[in-house]
Amino acid sequence: MSNHWRKTTLGAAIALSLVLAGCSSESNTDANADANGNGANKPKEEAASDVSKTGFPIVAQPLVQKMFARIAPVNGPFKDMPVFQDYEKLSNVHAEFTEVPTDGFQEKKNLLFASNELPDVLFRAGLTPLETIRYGTAGQLIPLEKLIDDYAPNFKKLMDQYPEIRSAITTPEGHIYSLPTIVTLGAARTDKKWINQAWLKKLNLKEPVTTEDLYNVLVAFRDGDPNGNGKADEIPMTARASSGPGLGLPVVNMMSGSFGLDNQLGYNINLTDGKVDIWMGSERNKELLQYLNKLYSEKLLDPEVFSHKEADYLAKQGSGNAGFFFDQTNNPFLEIADQYTGIAPLEGPHGDRIQSQGAPVPRDFGSFAITSVNKTPEAALRWVDYFYSDEGSTLLRFGREGEHYELKDGIPYYKEDFLKSGNQAKITPYAGGGAPHLISEKVASFINPPQVQEAQKKLDPYMPKIRYAAPMFDEETARRVDVLRTDIDKYYEEQSTKFIAGAIGFDEWDKFESTLAKLNIDELEQIYQTAYDAMKK
Incomplete structure (x- = not known):
């Protein structure tokens, strides 16, 4: 896509030690609690046996998911973003990010798999089809197709509605190892x-x-x-x-x-x-x-x-x-x-x-994947599936209602004072491209104002059905x-x-x-x- 959230080019090599340091931080409650008991309420990392298939929270007990993620130059720290703060309260899942800058991300990603020091999840990972097949076949990424049926109702609904999604992400052996961004809004897929x-x-x-x-x-x-x-x-x-x-x-x-x-x-x-x-x-x-x-x-x-x-x-x-x-x-x-x-x-x-x-409905291939070290892949998949709904995508793209955006006829719009602050990229990981989520007409007011909608209507009669x-x-x-x-x-x-x-x-x-x-x-x-x-x- 060609708006100002366009992704930049991947750059120079980075040392393996940084990857290992970023992906091996301790998150167990006992390890983090000091002598006075401080930290005793931090979420645990062990497997949860009670992952719900519907509703929130996703798990009854707080759960950590270690996530290796690309962070764009325009972004602020993920831990400071309202989307992840608010979603943790809703889901009971704490996303512990290892944030890797765009420049050098490809090299760090390569080293991550070469060392086999894996996180639980790769978020905004930009996995290529070749990488996905290679790491999936090697057993470093887990197949998701069976889990999707039970733990990703939003994504499954989109695959049923747009068959081209399934064909784009399914290997010749029938496996799905990663999820893309989904763009159902025609205006977000064309120049x-x-x-x-x-x-x-x-x-x-x-x-x-x-x-x-x-x-x-x-x-x-x-x-x-x-x-x-x-x-x-x-x-x-x-x-x-x-x-x-x-x-x-x-x-x-x-x-x-x-x-x-x-x-x-x-x-x-x-x-x-x-x-x-x-x-x-x-x-x-x-x-x-x-x-x-x-x-x-x-x-x-x-x-x-x-x-x-x-x-x-x-x-x-x-x-x-x-x-x-x-x-x-x-x-x-x-x-x-x-x-x-x-x-x-x-x-x-x-x-x-x-x-x-024009881009296809599935875009930004390999945005999200779950690795073989993840003890609760069901929770990880349910966590990301929320962002494939209009409600979850609104949170991811717009932040907090009243503070960052307001609804007009059911459509979220950035508040004027927040727009003028220029801080949109600090509150959402969608800025910079590649985040796994749904881009529909209900969550794209910033890139799809009336003038753009009118321009898209001129193109619609000439677009292929698929x-x-x-x-x-x-x-x-x-x-x-x-x-x-x-x-x-x-x-x-x-x-x-x-x-x-x-x-x-x-x-x-x-x-x-x-x-x-x-x-x-x-x-x-x-x-x-x-x-x-x-x-x-």
């Missing part, structure tokens, strides 16, 4: 197509409907001085520079649906009559890149589209000097929000009009996919950039196709086909 309606009005232009209309509008933005300063300094169209290795070029992803190119199974894939088609070397993709090359060469597409930083991109939105761009929310341009409106996907030269960009997430592979296949995609994705993104920027001509397209073939794109396609076939059984 909207924002156009400068003030400029349209000044230049007496209509909202573009086709890619040809867009071209003509962008030319007018470039030449018509819509900002009225007498300078040719307008940015007709811009986009993010990169989504990260293997995630494609954002400007390609945002425009691909106009050329009939979808994004299924977490990749550049069309699904047609049960057939998987990786479209990177297709004629339609060639037409898409030719269109973007035309925009780039005529200075209609931001010349910094491949190089500017995230902060620069957001600043361009907020400046009001951009004509057309893409973002999930209106947060970056709130002060000039009336200047923009969302538009529908553009109809391409062959009549295609797909909202191809957006399939990346499939789970067995470890051997996952390793092979990783090898294939490392080479294919790097080559595709490098060459696409060159085609758009004009560094190479389209007379080299045959060479481009043949190189993709040499990189075994057909083998990769067959792997996805096999996974999709298994998914549909």
